Amino acid sequence: MASNAATLESLLLRAWQRRGVLACMLWPLSLLFGALGAMQRNGYRSGRLLSSRLPAPVIVVGNLFVGGTGKTPLVIWLVHALRNAGYVPGVISRGYGTRHDSVIDVAPDALPAEVGDEPLLIAQRAGCPVMVGRDRVAAARALLQKHPAVNVIVSDDGLQHYRLQRDVEIVLFDERGAGNGWLLPAGPLREPVSRRRDFTVVNAARTPPGVAADIAADSHRMRLVGxxxxxxxxxxxxxxxxxxxxxxxxxxxxxxxxxxxxxxxxxxxxxxxxxxxxxxxxxxxxxxxxxxxxxxxxxxxxxxxxxxxxxxxxxxxxxxxVAAQIDGPLAQLILEKLHGHPTA
Known part of the structure; x- marks a missing residue:
């Protein structure tokens, strides 16, 4: 059963790396997906859809490519960098596969089925408060209420959760880059590569395919070391x-x-x-x-x-x-973005 699921996942990911027959057949649906996404973004930008500003700065770490690109090690790295700079960080996460709709405070000995495997790993490795919930605004508010010392929030994923206002956005790519450059379901992208962000991190030894040269030139290289x-x-x-x-x-x-x-x-x-x-x-x-x-x-x-x-x-x-190692002054640049926030 697991082997069949892995094979299907692998076939789909391979199809998304090129503009083949399957991708072309799905392309009209990707136009609809993109239009709906653009409507949502414009709704929040214009104020027609309401978003929430929290009393602590929010840093969102996410990816455009569906699936994993190395977010969890990057979040752990970021928590340590913030703590070393004198902040008290906390993390919010969706908690993939969790059984509850409510917000849950993640204890280091929690069950993965209850809180999700990635939030549990972050709680264990980063040693900071972690709150999971499908509603990230509710999760962030619960985090601040339960842990009042927290003065900066790191959102594990959530780039498309626009109801939560953010101060810093970090977009992560791996060696697969943007795949065939198309949106779901014809390609692997949740949003266009041109989407705005504050920082780009590339978890690969070289510039991945589909990532524009100007974006890649301004990116920070990350590697996982074990x-x-x-x-x-x-x-x-x-x-x-x-x-x-x-x-x-x-x-x-x-x-x-x-x-x-x-x-x-x-x-x-x-x-x-x-x-x-x-x-x-x-x-x-x-x-x-x-x-x-x-x-x-x-x-x-x-x-x-x-x-x-x-x-x-x-x-x-x-x-x-494994631990994330990041070239360049990314930590310092993030701190400069946060500098001047009243809770810093």
């Missing part, structure tokens, strides 16, 4: 990636699994790969019949595997933590 693995059964046990041996399987249930696999190959590992759907539910144990000495997984997947009896005791499972 040099070791830690045992799922005992995180105090660590081993350098280059010291791993035997039959190694790399598995990833993230938006772009190939990014994880490429990082491991760059570390000199010879691996077999298992691409799982984004936000995969590991209760079906995809590793039960796998013949491997070592199974490498992402931190995002590990927050779910740690709460499943059969997996948390599997000594083959090793987690590869």
């Amino acid at each position: 040099g070791f693995a830690e045992a799922l059964v005992d995180p105090t046990r660590r081993i350098a990636l280059g010291d791993l041996s035997g039959r190694i399987l790399a598995a990833a249930g993230i938006g772009n699994p190939e990014r994880f696999f490429s990082m491991l190959r760059a570390a000199g590992l010879t691996i077999r790969t298992m691409a799982l759907p984004d936000h995969h539910d590991f209760r079906d144990d995809p590793f039960r019949s796998v013949h491997a000495d070592v199974i490498l997984i992402t931190e995002k997947d590990a927050v779910k595997c740690r709460q499943i009896e059969a997996l948390k005791a599997d000594s083959r499972l090793w987690v590869v933590p």
